[in-house]
Amino acid sequence: MTSKSTDSGVILAQLEQAIEQASSQYFRLVILAGPPGSGKTATMQSVAQKIGCQVVNVNLELSKKMLELVAPNGPGRSRG
Secondary structure, eight states: OOHHHHHHHHHHHHHHHHHHHHTTSSSOOOOOOOOTTSSHHHHHHHHHHHHTOOOOOOOHHHHHHHHHHHSTTSTTOOOO
16 A cells, blocks of 8 residues: 555545544534645545535635625625
8 A cells, every 4th residue: 555545544534533523513514625636525525425424515716705795794784
């Protein structure tokens, strides 16, 4: 087994553990960050399928738009 595949296995195990711990919390949120094309979405989908969880993928662009909507002076808020 190569070092890269060993690292991937450790990361997957840590991710599974984080998701299982989050399942007992009120907010079931796990944030996975990494460079574009690093396999974040594929990894989350794989782990979620394995342990029976649902994935909601909120990318950076969508999260910025969501923050704009709830910001104190964001769209739909009075500025007065």
